[in-house]
Amino acid sequence: xxxxxxxxxxxxxxxxxxxxxxxxxxxIFELKxxxxxxxxxxxxxxxxxxxxxxxxxxxxxxxxxxxFTLETLLGKIDEMKDILRNLAGENPKxxxxxxxxxxxxxxxxxxxxxxxxxxxxxxxxxxxxEHLEPERCPKLEDSGALEDQGFWRYLSLGYxxxxxYWRESSSKSFLPYIAGSRQRxxxxxxxxxRAELTYTEEDGYDLCIATHQSRDFWxxxxxxxxxxxxxxxxxxxxxxxxxxxxxxxxxxxxxxRQEWRRELxxxxxxxxxxxxxxxxxxxxxxADQIITEAxxxxxxxxxxxxxxxx
Amino acid sequence: xxDAIVDGESREVRPYTxxxxxxxxxxxxxxxxxxxxxxSSIPLxxxxxxxxxxxxxxxxxxxxxxxFKETINKAIKDFNKRTQGDINNENLEFMILLKSVGKxxxxxxxxxxxxxxxxxxxxxxxxxxxxxxRSSLPERVMCDPNSTFHISxxxxxxxxxxxxxxxxxxxxxWLAEKTFTLRGLRESLNVFRPHPLxxxxxxxxxxxxxxxxxxxxxxxxxxxxxxxxxxFYVDEDLFETLxxxxxxxxxxxxxTELAISNIKTLFQKAxxxxxxxxxxxxxxxxxxxxxxxxxxxxxxxxxxxxRVDKKTKEEYFTQLKTSPEKVIALIEGRTYxxxxxxxxxxxxxxxxxxD
Numbered sequence: 001x002x003x004x005x006x007x008x009x010x011x012x013x014x015x016x017x018x019x020x021x022x023x024x025x026x027x028i029f030e031l032k033x034x035x036x037x038x039x040x041x042x043x044x045x046x047x048x049x050x051x052x053x054x055x056x057x058x059x060x061x062x063x064x065x066x067x068f069t070l071e072t073l074l075g076k077i078d079e080m081k082d083i084l085r086n087l088a089g090e091n092p093k094x095x096x097x098x099x100x101x102x103x104x105x106x107x108x109x110x111x112x113x114x115x116x117x118x119x120x121x122x123x124x125x126x127x128x129x130e131h132l133e134p135e136r137c138p139k140l141e142d143s144g145a146l147e148d149q150g151f152w153r154y155l156s157l158g159y160x161x162x163x164x165y166w167r168e169s170s171s172k173s174f175l176p177y178i179a180g181s182r183q184r185x186x187x188x189x190x191x192x193x194r195a196e197l198t199y200t201e202e203d204g205y206d207l208c209i210a211t212h213q214s215r216d217f218w219x220x221x222x223x224x225x226x227x228x229x230x231x232x233x234x235x236x237x238x239x240x241x242x243x244x245x246x247x248x249x250x251x252x253x254x255x256x257r258q259e260w261r262r263e264l265x266x267x268x269x270x271x272x273x274x275x276x277x278x279x280x281x282x283x284x285x286x287a288d289q290i291i292t293e294a295x296x297x298x299x300x301x302x303x304x305x306x307x308x309x310x
Numbered sequence: 311x312x313d314a315i316v317d318g319e320s321r322e323v324r325p326y327t328x329x330x331x332x333x334x335x336x337x338x339x340x341x342x343x344x345x346x347x348x349x350s351s352i353p354l355x356x357x358x359x360x361x362x363x364x365x366x367x368x369x370x371x372x373x374x375x376x377x378f379k380e381t382i383n384k385a386i387k388d389f390n391k392r393t394q395g396d397i398n399n400e401n402l403e404f405m406i407l408l409k410s411v412g413k414x415x416x417x418x419x420x421x422x423x424x425x426x427x428x429x430x431x432x433x434x435x436x437x438x439x440x441x442x443x444r445s446s447l448p449e450r451v452m453c454d455p456n457s458t459f460h461i462s463x464x465x466x467x468x469x470x471x472x473x474x475x476x477x478x479x480x481x482x483x484w485l486a487e488k489t490f491t492l493r494g495l496r497e498s499l500n501v502f503r504p505h506p507l508x509x510x511x512x513x514x515x516x517x518x519x520x521x522x523x524x525x526x527x528x529x530x531x532x533x534x535x536x537x538x539x540x541x542f543y544v545d546e547d548l549f550e551t552l553x554x555x556x557x558x559x560x561x562x563x564x565x566t567e568l569a570i571s572n573i574k575t576l577f578q579k580a581x582x583x584x585x586x587x588x589x590x591x592x593x594x595x596x597x598x599x600x601x602x603x604x605x606x607x608x609x610x611x612x613x614x615x616x617r618v619d620k621k622t623k624e625e626y627f628t629q630l631k632t633s634p635e636k637v638i639a640l641i642e643g644r645t646y647x648x649x650x651x652x653x654x655x656x657x658x659x660x661x662x663x664x665d
Contacts, residue, residue, distance in 0.1 A: 141413050141415070144457070146412060146413055146414070147410075147411075147412020182529065182532075184532075184534075193414055196414070197414075220587065223414075225589075226596050228414055229409065229415070230416075262589055263589075265589035266588060266589040266592075269590065269592030269593075269596065271592075272595065273592050273593035273595055274325075274478070275480070276405070276407070276464055276466045276482045276483075277416060278407055278418055279415065279418070280418065282482060
């Protein structure tokens with residue numbers, strides 16, 4: 001029997017209100033001493049208790065499913081918080097000033113945490129597996145949880161409120177990032193898929209953590225597009241993306257990173273009309289070739305626009 | 311002419327002509343799940359889905375299957391003759407592809423050259439193996455009745471060939487494909503089922519009391535938002551009256567009006583998304599499995615052939631970008647269907663002065 005916990009949208013909405021009204025804001029950077037960390041952990045556990053009081057258990061009779069428990073995740077949360085703490089600019093005052101520290105590029109930090117999150121989540125799902133051969137072990141994707149919004153709501157509020165609170169601190173409502181109807185906005189799901197699509201045995205999570213200021217790139221240009229069915233193409237797209245600079249003058253044709261991404265996504269959407277997109281259809285070099293052709297085509301267009309400008 | 315300078319896919323529809331015969335034989339492929347045969351999509355709440363046999367049927371019999379193979383070969387020869395192309399049964403690959411929107415994966419189940427397909431596929435159908443004890447992902451995808459998945463039969467180039475005008479050349483370019491959608495229980499069409507617009511929901515959506523119905527949706531083109539993320543609300547009082555008297559004349563007329571209003575909102579929203587984010591959805595392939603995909607199927611259904619006309623569907627999709635008002639008018643007419651005359655009569659009667 002498989003199992004994982006879920007929350008429906010109304011439950012998630014009520015829990016967010018409870019977290020904001022009855023609990024102090026989650027802390028990440030302010031915790032310097034062990035007693036401070038212990039005190040925060042107690043608050044985290046109390047929040048989790050609130051979540052567990054109303055969460056439903058989802059079970060499935062599928063023989064391929066797994067028993068899904070997240071108990072061990074608690075121990076890993078602090079490691080993930082450390083990722084944020086160890087970045088340059090962890091001083092909240094500096095962050096507020098937007099001084100260009102690593103921590104200010106929240107999309108980049110999302111990638112760093114995504115790598116760890118993906119690794120930890122997959123480890124957790126194998127805990128109760130009795131297979132001797134690792135390739136036969138059920139994985140997260142087998143549990144049915146990945147496509148269940150209720151699972152992401154549970155995980156977001158039960159274990160990752162601290163991250164979502166920090167990630168979306170300037171938003172009016174947290175709900176869209178946890179349970180809204182636009183799945184591309186769900187922070188944890190986006191993180192998982194970003195890591196899943198870019199991970200390779202040779203390079204690990206290098207490409208997952210490589211992109212900067214990339215929320216739209218991941219949410220709109222990859223995860224909302226059919227290109228996501230071809231991981232090799234996604235990785236080729238990322239390999240090109242990391243060559244782009246935030247300073248438009250340093251990019252080909254002097255175009256901004258956003259403009260390159262947007263136009264490239266349009267070209268890829270047209271290409272995808274005629275291409276089969278699935279795993280293992282293209283080698284890495286073939287995927288690079290497809291992206292290079294699109295980039296060359298765009299460079300030509302950009303150049304002709306430059307000449308056309310009076 | 312280098313590939314880098316000219317990129318053939320600068321338009322959104324397929325630029326290749328002369329592949330109609332291959333597309334037609336692929337279009338006639340059907341899928342049988344248990345005893346249910348489908349031409350396009352099938353809900354997974356059909357009885358014992360997980361224990362049903364899944365069978366792709368290429369042709370109605372042995373003789374027709376030989377014709378299926380011959381048609382493909384002849385069409386390729388004709389195509390090469392006309393375009394001086396180099397496509398043949400060794401650089402074309404036959405593939406059965408499984409795609410799960412929820413799991414975000416597309417996994418080939420069967421891959422072989424067209425030559426091997428001709429040699430090794432001797433029956434007019436193929437059974438898709440679903441060994442429940444095996445742990446590979448395809449089996450697991452196909453054993454979960456909750457989530458939508460697609461099975462596609464594809465003929466595509468497996469090698470890059472010399473480029474000629476209006477000819478497929480790049481590896482991965484498909485010449486013909488047929489896709490079946492197996493719609494999961496979680497993604498049922500809630501969007502057409504009204505829900506009561508209660509006080510709580512009004513407050514959340516900031517809707518004043520004079521609003522009678524409302525469609526809550528984000529992106530009807532997104533295959534992942536097919537399920538419970540789109541909701542259609544009707545004023546609580548009205549909803550209860552409607553549910554208590556579902557088949558009175560007034561109720562039927564009102565239900566039709568509600569359905570049309572909801573569908574029009576969906577189309578308008580889709581047109582807005584296409585206008586605001588043109589980079590996301592290039593063609594109907596990008597919306598496969600979405601609510602708009604289903605509605606465009608309805609619009610492009612060819613009654614005589616009893617199947618969806620792909621070209622018409624692609625045209626409607628393009629029209630949704632250029633002149634959405636026309637597509638909206640068409641779907642309105644299609645939704646009224648046979649009831650159109652009855653409605654016209656009812657309206658005319660209500661407009662005429664009484665005797």
